[in-house]
Amino acid sequence: MIQGKSTVKSVPQRKPVTTTKISNTSVGMVYTPPDCAMHYMGALCNPFDANNGACVPADLFPLPSQKTKTFVRGTFALGTTGYGFISANPLGTNDNAILGCTQATSVGGGATSLAAYTNTVGHFMAQLPFSSADYASGNVQYRLVAAGIRVKYVGKLLDRNGVVISFEDPDHQNVNLSSFDQISANPRSELLRVGDRQWDHAVCYSGPVTPSEVEFIGNNYYTPGQTPMVILARGLPGDVYEFEYYQHTEFIGSIAVSKSKSHADGPSFGKALEAVKNATEAKPLKPSLLSTVWDKFKAAMSKSLPQIAEMAGGAAMMLARNPAGGRMIMHGGASLVGKLLNGGTDEHNKVRMLTAPIVEEVP
Numbered sequence: 001m002i003q004g005k006s007t008v009k010s011v012p013q014r015k016p017v018t019t020t021k022i023s024n025t026s027v028g029m030v031y032t033p034p035d036c037a038m039h040y041m042g043a044l045c046n047p048f049d050a051n052n053g054a055c056v057p058a059d060l061f062p063l064p065s066q067k068t069k070t071f072v073r074g075t076f077a078l079g080t081t082g083y084g085f086i087s088a089n090p091l092g093t094n095d096n097a098i099l100g101c102t103q104a105t106s107v108g109g110g111a112t113s114l115a116a117y118t119n120t121v122g123h124f125m126a127q128l129p130f131s132s133a134d135y136a137s138g139n140v141q142y143r144l145v146a147a148g149i150r151v152k153y154v155g156k157l158l159d160r161n162g163v164v165i166s167f168e169d170p171d172h173q174n175v176n177l178s179s180f181d182q183i184s185a186n187p188r189s190e191l192l193r194v195g196d197r198q199w200d201h202a203v204c205y206s207g208p209v210t211p212s213e214v215e216f217i218g219n220n221y222y223t224p225g226q227t228p229m230v231i232l233a234r235g236l237p238g239d240v241y242e243f244e245y246y247q248h249t250e251f252i253g254s255i256a257v258s259k260s261k262s263h264a265d266g267p268s269f270g271k272a273l274e275a276v277k278n279a280t281e282a283k284p285l286k287p288s289l290l291s292t293v294w295d296k297f298k299a300a301m302s303k304s305l306p307q308i309a310e311m312a313g314g315a316a317m318m319l320a321r322n323p324a325g326g327r328m329i330m331h332g333g334a335s336l337v338g339k340l341l342n343g344g345t346d347e348h349n350k351v352r353m354l355t356a357p358i359v360e361e362v363p
Helices: 035-045 132-136 180-184 266-279 287-320 336-341
Strands: 019-022 029-031 066-077 083-088 099-101 121-123 141-153 163-168 190-193 201-204 229-234 240-252 328-331
Touching (some): 035 141, 035 266, 066 083, 083 141, 141 229, 163 201, 180 229
Parallel strands (some): 029 328
Antiparallel strands (some): 019 328, 083 099, 099 121, 141 201
């Protein structure tokens, strides 16, 4: 030490933590939602921007799987009467039409069932790694994680007009058996006018509705031509729309490659699905509902945390060195959208399980 000077050790200030408080004074713990659940919710709400690597974090068959994010892009047109559509069938095969849509020569009106429109065309997803023959051989099975369609009018701005309607059948029944008029009258559909938005409309798969949609299966969930979600358009004959369809899929089997760890987190998986289904009671799922789904997920987890805390309470109190109890808080995270959409990072593979939450002392 130099004479006349002293060394003062600075004490680092504790940085404030952005949290969402949950009213509970019986335990002292900090809960961070598992990254796999965050990624899954992000992929459901916004499959377009979510990173590859999302899995279904269900207790049923959390097997190492090949995880893919694939897409197909193209255009469709309104038919001779000014009606048109694009519908999606989330298949696991690259040699079956995954999308069906109208073109300028298609004929059908407001009362015509979508299946009866003439001159429709199909689009395949060549990026999917397996064909129907691969499934028939029994060497591969798949499970749908997330999917979505978005559309944009790309004709002359001077001629821009019309409406677009998105719809996902809540029971994943075949929407192709319904007409434009029937779907537009359904209270769960959403109508928007063609405008200045980056995309005029979008509709996303809102998660499984039957146990078979959580399992890995050796054939397609839906038969070719049976589509659970659709975007309809009405305007001038020949109006052109650009579309993008994205799909996140898991594969298992002897010919699946580059398998990575999958996660089983029943409580958060159930609450994530509950949040999505609650947010889509009156309208289809789309990226703008991401924050609503997150808020509903937090609310649903709030009701479950006391039971989780009861199981982990003893260890939590010791780790927190706070035997007198304190406040229970849930971290919202510094970048919520980043965590929701980018869970496929290394952090996703080091997920902290819900039954072993991070515990900190709460001042």
